[in-house]
Amino acid sequence: MRVCLIASSRYPVREPFAGGLEALTHQLARQLAARGHEVSLFAASGSDPDLPVTLIDAGTFEASPAAQRDVNAPAATWMAEHHAYLSLMLDLARDGAGRFDLVHNHSLHHLPVAMAPMLDVPLLTTLHTPPVPWLESAIATAPGASAFTAVSRRTAQAWSHVVASDTVLNGVDVETWSLGPGGGPAVWSGRLVREKAPHVAIDAARAAGLPIVLVGPAPDPDYFREHVAPRLGPDAVHAGHLDHRALARLLGRAAVAVVTPEWDEPYGLVAAEAMACGTPVAAYARGALPELVDEGVGALARPGDPADLAAAIDRARRCDRRAVRRHAVERLSADRMVSEYEQRYARLVGAEAA
Structure with a gap:
């Protein structure tokens, strides 16, 4: 056509x-x-x-x-x-x-x-x-x-x-987003803006005892300065805005991907990208994320509850990475x-x- x-x-x-x-x-x-x-x-x-x-x-x-x-x-x-x-x-x-x-x-x-x-x-x-x-x-x-x-x-x-x-x-292209070994830090990816709440991901990862890497542009400098920058440190870094190849490598090495919407996500592409790399997802159960993530490939937390998100991170990191990858290939390709x-x-x- x-x-x-x-x-x-x-x-x-x-x-x-x-x-x-x-x-x-x-x-x-x-x-x-x-x-x-x-x-x-x-x-x-x-x-x-x-x-x-x-x-x-x-x-x-x-x-x-x-x-x-x-x-x-x-x-x-x-x-x-x-x-x-x-x-x-x-x-x-x-x-x-x-x-x-x-x-x-x-x-x-x-x-x-x-x-x-x-x-x-x-x-x-x-x-x-x-x-x-x-x-x-x-x-x-x-x-x-x-x-x-x-x-x-x-x-x-x-x-x-x-x-x-x-x-x-x-x-997502499951060839670009390929299975990785995991075992590394938590990763949060997306636009660093208030409605996606990366600052909550930092708090939850710290509570779960995992370092975290944030990836993405920061189009709201006021939000970044007030809520993200003060939380950065040796166990929480912002790696900047990466292309897909570099982000796929990072996600493939991650122990878990954290998704923290404070609005109803229409889809949640970052979750699909992570799962294609075999990386389980810990996310707030908002918007469409419950359609993508279940207990076999990640863990959902009560929206707005960082303590429950920390517990979800701990559960998600125990998922079988090959099962996570299989879920993405079959349903999210x-x-x-x-x-x-x-x-x-x-x-x-x-x-x-x-």
Whole structure:
């Protein structure tokens, strides 16, 4: 098939990834191309030039000085995203049917959903977040114009008051995230931000008697300075923002991966990456994490209870690493994910042709 993937116009789809959405889109683009599909990817400038796809650059826009003087002028970032998605959707409305069989939207922007009725090709939107007002508004404006999947049953349920969606669990490349020997420190990976609470992971690992390595960008300097930096020391270090190869090596040597959301995680890609390396997961039982982690491959703790998380770390580190790896290969692989998306693509394209 000829597939157009819509990603973020703000963050490039390349390592080290800004977040799980960019990592997932990169994985899907690469796997679809490997299966013989003709893939085009709309993403921010600077996306991975080695992807075997056609890159559709989001382009740039800067309002004139006169427009910027308007007292109600939106922020430059908001305006740039609006321009990028408006340009893309108008372009797809003009001749998308001649270039693509299907458009798969992974953005969090409202315009791809709101403008879907203009397209002569089916549009599939994957819900990566809990409900947000701008997407609810777009769905209400264009009911039935897009089909929907969600990255977990929890996310599908959260959106069920707005729209029905099939669940397609995210997947990871189990060749990149390969089985490691374990036995090392605990690892926490992701964006070091308040809602992911890496400071709680430090406290819980210390209580469990394990050193911990934090990996990821720190986009909120105030949070990092106030809550993370004071907790760092010989048994708790921040290794920076690593690419997947370096992170996979670290996870493969880790005794346990710690996941500490203080919000309802729509999926929890970091947990799947760790388990693919054979590393068991100790996590707060929030959002979709109970769909990924059970007592055979890790341990869940009461949300907001660091002492219970410390106990979960102790239980999780005793799991059989080969069983953890097997769980990831069977349930959380990119191969499984891409096959499920191919099935949905075929149904949508078949329905459009009927």
